[in-house]
Amino acid sequence: MKYQILYCALFLATSLSVNTAHAQDKRYAFEEIKPGCDCPEFEQGITGFDLKSVSKFSDFAIVFHINATWYDQMRVTIVRKDGKYIGNFYHKMADNFQTPISLSTNPYNYKKFELDQGKLDSIVHQLLAHQITTLPMQRDIYKKGFLTLYHISYKMAGEKGSFSFGPPADPMREYPDEMVYQHYDAILNMFWNLISPMYNQVRKDISQELEAYRLKEERDTIFLRKPNAEGHAVYVDKAGDESPYFATVTNLDYTLADKSYLRAVKALKKYNKTVSQSARPQDLPENWVQLHVYKGKYYVYSPSNGDQLKLSLNDSTMIVKEMKRSVRLISDVQQMDKNIYQIQTIDKNGLTLPFKIQWIHKSRGIAVFEDLFGKGSQVLMVSLERADRFPLVINYSPNHMEPEFVFDIPDYHALLNPKPF
Numbered sequence: 001m002k003y004q005i006l007y008c009a010l011f012l013a014t015s016l017s018v019n020t021a022h023a024q025d026k027r028y029a030f031e032e033i034k035p036g037c038d039c040p041e042f043e044q045g046i047t048g049f050d051l052k053s054v055s056k057f058s059d060f061a062i063v064f065h066i067n068a069t070w071y072d073q074m075r076v077t078i079v080r081k082d083g084k085y086i087g088n089f090y091h092k093m094a095d096n097f098q099t100p101i102s103l104s105t106n107p108y109n110y111k112k113f114e115l116d117q118g119k120l121d122s123i124v125h126q127l128l129a130h131q132i133t134t135l136p137m138q139r140d141i142y143k144k145g146f147l148t149l150y151h152i153s154y155k156m157a158g159e160k161g162s163f164s165f166g167p168p169a170d171p172m173r174e175y176p177d178e179m180v181y182q183h184y185d186a187i188l189n190m191f192w193n194l195i196s197p198m199y200n201q202v203r204k205d206i207s208q209e210l211e212a213y214r215l216k217e218e219r220d221t222i223f224l225r226k227p228n229a230e231g232h233a234v235y236v237d238k239a240g241d242e243s244p245y246f247a248t249v250t251n252l253d254y255t256l257a258d259k260s261y262l263r264a265v266k267a268l269k270k271y272n273k274t275v276s277q278s279a280r281p282q283d284l285p286e287n288w289v290q291l292h293v294y295k296g297k298y299y300v301y302s303p304s305n306g307d308q309l310k311l312s313l314n315d316s317t318m319i320v321k322e323m324k325r326s327v328r329l330i331s332d333v334q335q336m337d338k339n340i341y342q343i344q345t346i347d348k349n350g351l352t353l354p355f356k357i358q359w360i361h362k363s364r365g366i367a368v369f370e371d372l373f374g375k376g377s378q379v380l381m382v383s384l385e386r387a388d389r390f391p392l393v394i395n396y397s398p399n400h401m402e403p404e405f406v407f408d409i410p411d412y413h414a415l416l417n418p419k420p421f
């Protein structure tokens with residue numbers, strides 16, 4: 001369920017963008033514009049496959065570029081051919097707006113809708129009446145900050161020009177007698193009224209696709225705790241070792257020899273100046289992460305709060321990382337038999353703390369660490385190089401830290417004393 005909760009949020013966002021007041025039963029036909037198609041109004045440019053600039057259209061062209069939302073890119077073109085006006089509306093998802101639709105379709109291709117030819121004569125007449133060939137750039141007359149969401153370029157009788165403007169409401173309130181802002185407003189309303197039925201259809205289709213994907217993901221996802229109203233959930237990440245959460249769980253930055261680590265080692269060596277520089281046997285893995293059991297299955301875990309327990313056995317030091325990093329000196333390692341190691345460590349207070357590592361399943365990298373956190377303590381661990389063989393459980397907490405998931409307590413007696421076959 002990679003990025004499952006993000007997809008839910010995207011679905012809500014796109015649902016809210018659909019203007020239900022303008023919902024219509026009528027479906028508008030469209031053509032999907034794909035790179036390499038025989039589409040005379042498109043070309044392969046520096047930034048990719050996109051509409052040609054207005055200068056490359058016929059002797060008459062008006063192009064309205066709308067970047068009204070961070071996930072939409074829209075164009076309206078009106079050209080004259082054989083004495084008649086032809087108009088099209090183009091829509092695509094913004095290239096930086098990643099959605100799960102890309103798993104089944106290409107959401108970045110333009111959808112091309114033909115505009116009602118009967119309205120275009122009137123539209124062109126009104127655009128000229130609102131002085132599109134002489135309107136200034138809004139930034140030249142309105143010095144306050146604003147988003148430049150709308151851009152018009154034109155080509156008429158060999159003359160070319162363009163201007164950009166933002167949402168007209170604020171400057172209209174501040175300068176009610178300035179006709180230029182009323183022209184901006186009228187032009188914007190004219191185009192929105194022309195394309196809104198098709199735009200609403202696109203937004204509705206996207207919302208339905210996202211909802212269908214969300215439902216499929218929910219059906220396919222193994223939840224240990226289903227999402228609540230705030231989006232918190234505990235689930236098995238289908239991306240496994242390709243998940244960014246797995247990278248965090250197995251991150252080894254805590255083993256870096258920074259100043260804090262070097263100070264800790266220097267303080268520890270005063271307790272045992274003759275420590276061996278090769279105390280760890282070569283067949284004992286260096287890095288470990290905690291392994292959990294739930295309903296008889298093993299999992300690695302990405303917690304809501306802080307780091308998962310990780311441990312690194314170097315030649316002369318042991319580094320333990322959970323909420324904080326701690327360093328112990330390894331003073332001795334003995335192999336008791338082929339599956340058991342006895343390790344002597346010294347903590348920052350000079351106390352000798354022995355513990356054992358006992359293999360449970362060597363080929364799978366599973367072992368029990370006994371007495372690691374005091375006499376009688378037991379922790380199930382897996383070598384880092386084998387951790388990717390186990391499912392990853394995510395405690396997804398989008399709004400605030402949540403209680404950690406309570407896994408089952410392993411049956412250590414059975415693990416350490418397997419029945420003979």
